[in-house]
Amino acid sequence: MAFFSFFFSLGVLLCFSCVSAFSDGLLPNGNFEKAPSHSSLKGSVVIGKNSLPDWEIGGAVEYVKSGQKSGDLMLVIPEGFAAVRLGSDAFIRQRVSVNKGELYALTLSAARTCASDEKLNVTVSTDSIRDSGLISVQTIYNAKGWDSYAWAFLAESSEIGVFIGDPGQDEDPACGSVVDAVALKVLHPPKANRGNLLKNGDFEEGPYFLPNNLDGVLIPPNQIDRNSPLPGWTILSLKSVRYIDSPHFSVPEGRKAVELLAGKESIISQTATTVPKAYYVLTFLVGDANNTCKGSMAVEAYAGRGSLKVDYESKGLGGFKRAKLVFVALEKVTRFVFYSTFYMTRTDDLSSLCGPVIDDVRLVPLGKAKHH
Ligand SMILES: *[C@@H]1O[C@H](CO)[C@@H](O)[C@H](O)[C@H]1NC(C)=O
Ligand SMILES: *[C@@H]1O[C@H](CO)[C@@H](O)[C@H](O)[C@H]1NC(C)=O
Numbered sequence: 387m388a389f390f391s392f393f394f395s396l397g398v399l400l401c402f403s404c405v406s407a408f409s410d411g412l413l414p415n416g417n418f419e420k421a422p423s424h425s426s427l428k429g430s431v432v433i434g435k436n437s438l439p440d441w442e443i444g445g446a447v448e449y450v451k452s453g454q455k456s457g458d459l460m461l462v463i464p465e466g467f468a469a470v471r472l473g474s475d476a477f478i479r480q481r482v483s484v485n486k487g488e489l490y491a492l493t494l495s496a497a498r499t500c501a502s503d504e505k506l507n508v509t510v511s512t513d514s515i516r517d518s519g520l521i522s523v524q525t526i527y528n529a530k531g532w533d534s535y536a537w538a539f540l541a542e543s544s545e546i547g548v549f550i551g552d553p554g555q556d557e558d559p560a561c562g563s564v565v566d567a568v569a570l571k572v573l574h575p576p577k578a579n580r581g582n583l584l585k586n587g588d589f590e591e592g593p594y595f596l597p598n599n600l601d602g603v604l605i606p607p608n609q610i611d612r613n614s615p616l617p618g619w620t621i622l623s624l625k626s627v628r629y630i631d632s633p634h635f636s637v638p639e640g641r642k643a644v645e646l647l648a649g650k651e652s653i654i655s656q657t658a659t660t661v662p663k664a665y666y667v668l669t670f671l672v673g674d675a676n677n678t679c680k681g682s683m684a685v686e687a688y689a690g691r692g693s694l695k696v697d698y699e700s701k702g703l704g705g706f707k708r709a710k711l712v713f714v715a716l717e718k719v720t721r722f723v724f725y726s727t728f729y730m731t732r733t734d735d736l737s738s739l740c741g742p743v744i745d746d747v748r749l750v751p752l753g754k755a756k757h758h
Contacts, residue, residue: 407485410571410594415440417567418468422449445476450564464532465495465567465598473562477551484541489573491538491593491615493603497531498523500561507551512543520553523563527604527626527647529735534603536593536615569594575617583658585618587747589642592616595631602630623653636676636704643745645675646726653725658749660715665752671745672696673706677732679740684727689713690720698742702733712752
C-alpha cells in the first residue's frame with residue numbers, strides 16, 4: 387500500500403497543471419512519439435522511472451522504433467513510429483483526470499513478440515480501488531500481429547492511475563508484448579426506448595478507434611472485463627468480437643457494427659424487459675465487412691425460446707440483408723443471443739478469424755412493428 391500511495395502522490399504532483407478531465411483520444415504521449423532523451427537510453431532499454439515522457443515506468447521497458455528488429459520480428463508500428471516493449475514484469479503507468487462516476491473504455495494497441503500466448507495486465511486504480519484484467523495478446527484475430535483491445539471501467543474518482551504491465555509469466559525474459567498506443571473514451575450508455583427495447587442496438591456507442599488502426603477493436607469476453615466497452619451488450623463466450631467502423635469496413639447501418647469472429651465461441655448477448663405472453667418483433671441486419679471473409683455465413687439468433695438462423699452468402703466485398711423474428715415472450719426478462727454458426731478465416735491470409743457482421747438490432751412489441 388505504501389507503494390501505492392506513493393504512486394498516488396506522485397500522480398498529484400505530475401498532474402498539477404491538468405485540471406480538466408480527459409477528453410476522448412490518445413493519452414498524453416499515448417503513442418510514445420515523445421522519446422526518452424539519448425542519455426536515458428541504454429541501447430533500446432529506458433533507464434530511470436521518469437524517463438519516458440508523461441509515463442512512469444518500471445522493470446525492463448524498451449523503446450522500440452518502426453523498422454527495428456525485435457527478436458525475429460521486424461517491427462512495423464501502426465500508430466506513428468514508436469512503441470514500448472514490456473519485458474517480464476515491466477510496466478508503464480500514468481495518472482489521468484477523468485469525470486468521476488462515468489464509464490470509460492480504454493483502447494490499447496499491442497502485439498506479441500514470441501510464439502506463446504502473451505498477456506497484458508490492464509489495471510485502472512484509484513487510491514482505494516483496483517480494477518484489473520488480463521488481456522490475451524494473440525494472433526488468431528489478426529495475422530499481421532497488431533490488434534487493438536478494448537477494456538472498460540467505471541471512474542470511481544476524478545483521478546485514476548492507468549497501468550499496463552507484463553504479468554511476468556513469460557519463461558523467456560526476451561519475450562513480452564509491445565504496446566503501441568493507449569487511448570480513452572467516455573461511454574454514454576444509451577437507454578432502451580419505445581423505438582427499440584434493446585440498448586445500443588445500432589452499436590454506435592463503443593470504444594475509441596485508433597486513427598491508424600485499420601482492423602477495428604477487439605472486445606474481449608466478459609469474464610475478462612466486468613464492465614462492457616460495448617454498452618448494453620455482453621460478450622458471453624470465450625473469444626472476442628470485433629468492433630468495426632465504416633471508414634475501414636463495410637458497415638450495414640450508421641458508422642459502427644460488430645463482426646462475430648469465432649462461431650459459438652464469440653457470442654454477443656443482451657437482456658430486455660418483456661411482458662410474458664406478449665408478441666415481439668426482433669429485426670437485425672446480417673452482412674459481411676468487406677474484409678475478404680468469403681463463403682457461406684450464418685448468424686443464429688435466440689430470443690427466449692424463439693430462434694432464427696440467417697444464411698448469408700458472402701463474396702467478402704460488403705453487403706447485408708435484413709432478418710426478422712417474431713416471438714412470444716415467456717418471462718419478464720428475455721435474453722437475446724447472437725453468434726456465427728461457422729468458423730471462418732480471411733481468404734487473404736487464411737489464418738485471421740473473421741465472420742458475419744451484425745448491426746441495427748431492434749426489438750419492438752408486435753403491434754408497434756413498422757411494416758417494411
Ligand atoms: C495487475 O497489476 C496490478 C498492479 O501491479 C496488480 O495489483 C494486479 O494483481 C495484477 N493483476 C493481475 C490479474 O495479474
Ligand atoms: C470494399 O472495399 C473496397 C476497397 O477498399 C472499396 O473500393 C469498396 O467500395 C468497398 N465496398 C463496400 C460495399 O463497402
